[in-house]
Amino acid sequence: xxxxxxxxxxxxxxxxxxxxxxxxxxxxxxxxxxxxxxxxxxxxxxxxxxxxxxxxxxxxxxxxxxxxxxxxxxxxxxxxxxxxxxxxxxxxxxxxxxxxxxxxxxxxxxxxxxxxxxxxxxxxxxxxxxxxxxxxxxxxxxxxxxxxxxxxxxxxxxxxxxxxxxxxxxxxxxxxxxxxxxxxxxxxxxxxxxxxxxxxxxxxxxxxxxxxxxxxxxxxxxxxxxxxxxxxxxxxxxxxxxxxxxxxxxxxxxxxxxxxxxxxxxxxxxxxxxxxxxxxxxxxxxxxxxxxxxxxxxxxxxxxxxxxxxxxxxxxxxxxxxx
Amino acid sequence: xxxxxxxxxxxxxxxxxxxxxxxxxxxxxxxxxxxxxxxxxxxxxxxxxxxxxxxxxxxxxxxxxxxxxxxxxxxxxxxxxxxxxxxxxxxxxxxxxxxxxxxxxxxxxxxxxxxxxxxxxxxxxxxxxxxxxxxxxxxxxxxxxxxxxxxxxxxxxxxxxxxxxxxxxxxxxxxxxxxxxxxxxxxxxxxxxxxxxxxxxxxxxxxxxxxxxxxxxxxxxxxxxxxxxxxxxxxxxxxxxxxxxxxxxxxxxxxxxxxxxxxxxxxxxxxxxxxxxxxxxxxxxxxxxxxxxxxxxxxxxxxxxxxxxxxxxxxxxxxxxxxxxxxxxxxxxxxxxxxxxxxxxxxxxxxxxxxxxxxxxxxxxxxxxxxxxxxxxxxxxxxxxxxxxxxxxxxxxxxxxxxxxxxxxxxxxxxxxxxxxxxxxxxxxxxxxxxxxxxxxxxxxxxxxxxxxxxxxxxxxxxxxxxxxxxxxxxxxxxxxxxxxxxxxxxxxxxxxxxxx
Numbered sequence: 001x002x003x004x005x006x007x008x009x010x011x012x013x014x015x016x017x018x019x020x021x022x023x024x025x026x027x028x029x030x031x032x033x034x035x036x037x038x039x040x041x042x043x044x045x046x047x048x049x050x051x052x053x054x055x056x057x058x059x060x061x062x063x064x065x066x067x068x069x070x071x072x073x074x075x076x077x078x079x080x081x082x083x084x085x086x087x088x089x090x091x092x093x094x095x096x097x098x099x100x101x102x103x104x105x106x107x108x109x110x111x112x113x114x115x116x117x118x119x120x121x122x123x124x125x126x127x128x129x130x131x132x133x134x135x136x137x138x139x140x141x142x143x144x145x146x147x148x149x150x151x152x153x154x155x156x157x158x159x160x161x162x163x164x165x166x167x168x169x170x171x172x173x174x175x176x177x178x179x180x181x182x183x184x185x186x187x188x189x190x191x192x193x194x195x196x197x198x199x200x201x202x203x204x205x206x207x208x209x210x211x212x213x214x215x216x217x218x219x220x221x222x223x224x225x226x227x228x229x230x231x232x233x234x235x236x237x238x239x240x241x242x243x244x245x246x247x248x249x250x251x252x253x254x255x256x257x258x259x260x261x262x263x264x265x266x267x268x269x270x271x272x273x274x275x276x277x278x279x280x281x282x283x284x285x286x287x288x289x290x291x292x293x294x295x296x297x298x299x300x301x302x303x304x305x306x307x308x309x310x311x312x313x314x315x316x317x318x319x320x321x322x323x
Numbered sequence: 324x325x326x327x328x329x330x331x332x333x334x335x336x337x338x339x340x341x342x343x344x345x346x347x348x349x350x351x352x353x354x355x356x357x358x359x360x361x362x363x364x365x366x367x368x369x370x371x372x373x374x375x376x377x378x379x380x381x382x383x384x385x386x387x388x389x390x391x392x393x394x395x396x397x398x399x400x401x402x403x404x405x406x407x408x409x410x411x412x413x414x415x416x417x418x419x420x421x422x423x424x425x426x427x428x429x430x431x432x433x434x435x436x437x438x439x440x441x442x443x444x445x446x447x448x449x450x451x452x453x454x455x456x457x458x459x460x461x462x463x464x465x466x467x468x469x470x471x472x473x474x475x476x477x478x479x480x481x482x483x484x485x486x487x488x489x490x491x492x493x494x495x496x497x498x499x500x501x502x503x504x505x506x507x508x509x510x511x512x513x514x515x516x517x518x519x520x521x522x523x524x525x526x527x528x529x530x531x532x533x534x535x536x537x538x539x540x541x542x543x544x545x546x547x548x549x550x551x552x553x554x555x556x557x558x559x560x561x562x563x564x565x566x567x568x569x570x571x572x573x574x575x576x577x578x579x580x581x582x583x584x585x586x587x588x589x590x591x592x593x594x595x596x597x598x599x600x601x602x603x604x605x606x607x608x609x610x611x612x613x614x615x616x617x618x619x620x621x622x623x624x625x626x627x628x629x630x631x632x633x634x635x636x637x638x639x640x641x642x643x644x645x646x647x648x649x650x651x652x653x654x655x656x657x658x659x660x661x662x663x664x665x666x667x668x669x670x671x672x673x674x675x676x677x678x679x680x681x682x683x684x685x686x687x688x689x690x691x692x693x694x695x696x697x698x699x700x701x702x703x704x705x706x707x708x709x710x711x712x713x714x715x716x717x718x719x720x721x722x723x724x725x726x727x728x729x730x731x732x733x734x735x736x737x738x739x740x741x742x743x744x745x746x747x748x749x750x751x752x753x754x755x756x757x758x759x760x761x762x763x764x765x766x767x768x769x770x771x772x773x774x775x776x777x778x779x780x781x782x783x784x785x786x787x788x789x790x791x792x793x794x795x796x797x798x799x800x801x802x803x804x805x806x807x808x809x810x811x812x813x814x815x816x817x818x819x820x821x822x823x824x
Binding site for chain 2: 199201210212213
């Protein structure tokens, strides 16, 4: 047996700060490196047209990823976001066509998605069922209802002006990009500055301690899933307005996985309690830039999945090393 | 005189700045049951973890059967014939007895398949040797707690261990089950196996063990043959004279009754009645499993009560959620700080304001500056040694973490604070600081319920003490009556105040 030197007290303060810096900014650093590479790889990358295009493409997944971040930070999971998008989008188009009112359609879509989130939340908190199971069941059910009502086909909007929501532009930038950044700002503020945000982090990190600190754990979780539903609803409006239709079989397919990928790349811990909205923003942007690079370089689109998969695994590997 | 099997010489170990073991000598003979005793934090588990290869010693030697050995991993320890049976058993409840026994060392037939027949035979042989009637194909999860212990013992025999360390094996067992375990232990002794028996129950030790070693504050306090000593002498060796003399308690005037429990029932406790007065420090004690921790969790709304009522400041309080408990002025510092009290991903500051965020909101947004100011006030008042409050709470020592959790409730305006083993995992210096703090706060009119498994702690702090045994209150003793012997008598169920009344 040998004496063990005591590392704990000799650890210099500076190395702690560097570690903290890396923890907070590693996604941003990764994103910057990626941008530089992209700029070298193709001369068209750094044109404003291309950059705006990237933002437009990531807006839908981006908004969903914000909701997913909240749920994951609370120690949960939501697999139902893609199916919920299809169902609530189709419901909104149906109501809009029936009433002739865009407002009614949008309101229906958002309320429907929030309702799905609230049902998830209720089953998870009151039913005490694992979030993975509840939302997996919800994913299958919501998709099935959407398929049943559309008979497997698409619903198409019959009201003029509806497509303006996703395709309209201001200063050369389409509305969904503004919506995405507005959502980032609002959700960032909620998570960072409000009591609700603080409680979400506490629950995700240590649910028992949170409850024993007099936090209304069930209520906070319900709110997290419902808020996630709201964001899915906004995405559903954009998605249905983009092509003026929702396909019951293909809209929203694998969006849940893309959203979770963005959250994970953004450095949020999958078991909750640690992570940030800014991280998710950069996670979304990294995925967008990668897809864009693949297009610009004329690589087969079938390889997009491979690149995405590698990036997710590398991101998690790097986080592991930080701990 | 039998041969010496194990000798540990001059074992030293420190964690951070705290010296857990200061050159301890420890020896065990062949074929004996050796009791290892000491208060929580005396160094028992550290010593055994070193022997089990879980943690390395800073200095010292280990000799087995007259030869020096090196133990730097659990595998080394196993190879030396040492088995460590932990308090939380390492069994897979859904598997059968023999599957658990052979887990990781399955017998394999000539064709490469698992040889169940031979394993069942072998299991039967070992169980017979222990004198236990048990079907090798029974599912472990459905067995008695004592039988699970037996399986762990059988497992160590399978590894041909000749030293078995048992860490408080009897705490969660009934009297009948305890007899069972000791029967098995005696059988083992007759076969030359040495057993190191860690326990808090002195009665058992006197009854069943051959020799004993007492540790105190990381040093050897006393060792010898059980036949040459008695319960009182051992207790003295555990507690130490200096500690007994150390005065913390200060008499003070108590106010009106602020909390009254009236016939509370729940899963682990029955018909609980007690009162708490303003400024009072009320102790609760009992063996583990006596139900006092569960009672407090129920009082705080963390687990359900099935009957009874709670009066707080003259009003009935309906408490089904910790939020309602806090609204009635209750605060709760749970045991197992890491699992139940701190949010380890959060900063000191964030942990501090967790129960009172409403106070630092402005237009619905948290004001960092106000959070910092509030913390600053407590930092001085209750002497929290923290550099930057933005650092993670885990950067603090155990004692300071505990103070932050206490400050959290003070800031949330709790004036009846339940402390469940408040000095668990806290070093000696910080311990007395926490005692001082509790007394000062009590003098200012805060009321405390202090749960403790350490009787000296109760004696230092409390005005009265409630003793529980198997979910029931067996005694409520005034400070003057609360001697160690009397408390133990009520805590072990040997006597109840109801009997004499």
